[in-house]
Amino acid sequence: MLVPDFPFSYDSWLRHPAGLGSLPPDRAGTEIAVVGGGMAGITAAYELMRLGLRPVLYEAEQLGGRMRSVPFPGEPERIAEMGAMRFPLSGRSLFHYIDLLGLRTFPFPNPLAPSTPSTVIDLNGHRHHARSVEELPGIYQEVSDAWDKALQERAELSTVRDAMRRGDVETLKVVWNRLVTEFDDQSFYGFLATSPSFQSFRHREIFGQVGFGTGGWDTDFPNSFLEILRVVFTEADENQVGIAGGCQQVPRGLWRHAPADLAHWPVGTSLAGLHGGAPRPAVTRIARTPDSAGFSVTDEENTVREYPAVVFTPHLWTLLHRIDCDPRILSTEHWTAVERTHYMGSSKVFVLVDRPFWRDTDPETGHDVMGMTLTDRMPRGVYLFEDGPDRPAVMCLSYTWNDDSLKYATLSADERLEALLSSLAAIHPNVDIRSHIIGDPITITWETEPRFMGAFKSNLPGQYRYQRRLFTQFMQEEMDPAHRGLFLCGDDVSWTAGFAEGAVTTALNAVWGVVNHLGGGTHPHNPGPGDLFPDLAPVELPYV
The missing domain is CATH 1.10.405.40 (Guanine Nucleotide Dissociation Inhibitor; domain 1)
Structure with missing residues (x-):
């Protein structure tokens, strides 16, 4: 995912034998706050640890953020991917970590994909069954x-x-x-x-x-x-x-992984080990220290710790009300960009079924009785997951966005299930989905999750200038000293929001920023994103 706004090859930087950089010896073991334990926070913490710093990770709920894999009760091998669930092979920086952890992947059953047995398209009351676009x-x-x-x-x-x-x-x-x-x-x-x-x-x-x-x-x-x-x-x-077994294995795996090439720390050191097995609780306040040289971070246990730098990864709107923020931590221009951030909503409904019954043959048509379904009705997208003909399988009964997602926001899990089964009965009248369901549905609406308030950032027309401010915020040498040391990263900051690759790459920007802030630097044979910024910088559109 060589993003055209800033075409820096992060995967090459990650894989270079010279590493991501080095720090002055007196900085070894320095504590750096990392707020948020999603993919961006875990990536930043992991790489800061490799460089010899001591990341202190704060997480309000669970490690993974929107890489959230929920096992079905009684069938822990079957999971519902509540957030991220499909990953393009072009996301090579993310796959650097997937490969590092030795995780197994499988072709995602998208509509009309070669690995998808069949696709049903239901629009305006007309239904078509196909395996490729040529059959439509x-x-x-x-x-x-x-x-x-x-x-x-x-x-x-x-x-x-x-x-x-x-x-x-x-x-x-x-x-x-x-x-x-x-x-x-x-x-x-x-x-x-x-x-x-x-x-x-x-x-x-x-x-x-x-x-x-x-x-x-x-x-x-x-x-x-x-x-x-x-x-x-x-x-x-x-x-x-x-990702077989669930995508949450990536952040959780990095939390436990002990790198072989650590600076400062003894062999066998991991993030989990540095934290005694659990991250710090949610952050409630971020302020400048009295001398303005660093930051004080307060958590839900009212513990206050001081740091020379902070990496902030959650949704930016949490800075507006979930966290009591010293206004000085960002410039007015950056606060404006935070306010203007626009989120996409998203809802999902998953059920566990006794077997992949959709593979049964319809005696009238000769087709599978059901397939991956795209429709203009309430479900919008139905995805089918299986790993054997006689084993329990998973149905994502609905995957929706924005206005379609809001249709679910006030419904309970059971009400969502009933509405979907009713709608799907009109599309697949000869299939009794209900008779195959095992247990209760698992659902989520990301815009009503209080610490997320949306699935991911997506700019409206005219918001490029705000996005540029957020993405380039890791370049701080020309900033007022009062605004240096807090590094924004994660999905909101990325040019490719909605993809875990963007969380990884902006976290790597923040790592470069922290190293530079502490007086370190990169190896001349492996320049980082900040070193090449003058040549690759996103175009700056005129403001007036």
């Missing part, structure tokens, strides 16, 4: 072709992807900077509606409801078109895999 009615191929044509003619898709594959950063930057200027004020729907290949509303409607790759795009229609272009250019919507 011609209008679906027209929509697919219209999307490809719009990307080629208006967004230079071939040029950008070719530059990425060849590592031609100069061409990539020239083209992308031009696209940023052209499309920052354009919504996704606006791009489609002004593209000659999408002049038919029916084509736009089908594309919004079905899309291609992971499913429909219409809940993204109000968002900035740049958000969609990044997903397409980085191939984040293609070649996706799941």
Whole structure:
């Protein structure tokens, strides 16, 4: 996922034998606060530990954040992925850690994917069963072709992807900077509606409801078109895999993992060991120390500790009310960007079933009785997970976004289940899903989770300037000293929100920032993101 805004090769930096840098000897063992134990926080803490610092991790709930894998009662091997669940192979920095931990992956059963046995598309009361787009009615191929044509003619898709594959950063930057200027004020729907290949509303409607790759795009229609272009250019919507046993194994695995190449710490040191087995509780206050040289951090146990630097990874809105913040920790411009952050909502409903009954053959059609389902009805997306014909299996009965997600927000788990079963009965009238369900549903709505308030950040048109402020905040040498030392990272700060890769890469930015803040630096043969920032910096759009 070589992000065109800042095309730094994080995976190459991670894998280089020279390591991520070094610190002055007198800094060894220095405590650094890391707020949040999601993928960004764990990545930052793990790499700071490798460099010889002592990260102090604070976590309000459980390690993993939105990489949350919930086992079904009585069947712990079957899990419901409540947040992140599919990971593009282009996310090489994330896979650096997945491979480090030796985790097994499997092809994710997206609609019409080669590994998906069958896909059912139900739109406007009409149902189609297919294994590939070629088996769908011609209008679906027209929509697919219209999307490809719009990307080629208006967004230079071939040029950008070719530059990425060849590592031609100069061409990539020239083209992308031009696209940023052209499309920052354009919504996704606006791009489609002004593209000659999408002049038919029916084509736009089908594309919004079905899309291609992971499913429909219409809940993204109000968002900035740049958000969609990044997903397409980085191939984040293609070649996706799941993590066998659940994605929460990644942050939990790094918590326990003892690196072989530690500075300062003895062999066998892990984050879990440094913390006595558990992180500190939730942070309630972040303030400047009286001399303004560092920070005091207060947690829910009213323990106050001082640090020379803080890495902050949770959703940025928590800085507005969940945490009592000294205004001086950020500049006015950065506080404005925090306020303007826009989140996507998301809901999921999972059930455990006795077996993958959807593989049964329909005697009338010869097809599977049910398949992965895309629909314009309430479920929107139904995903099916199995690991054997006679073993319990998992159904994600609904995966929805934004307005579709809000339809569930006031419903209990049982009410959600009843509404979904009723809707699915109209799509699959000959399938008795209820008779196969074992136990209670597992559900989540991320916008009503008090410490998240949304699934992930996604910019609205015109918000590129705010995003640039947040992403580049780790570059602090030209800041007022009163605003230095707190490093924002995580999903909100990333250019590719909604993908764990962005949490990892922005955490690595923060690691570079902490090392630089403490007087350290990188090896000349392995420059970090801050060292190459002048050459790779995101384009700065005029403000007035």
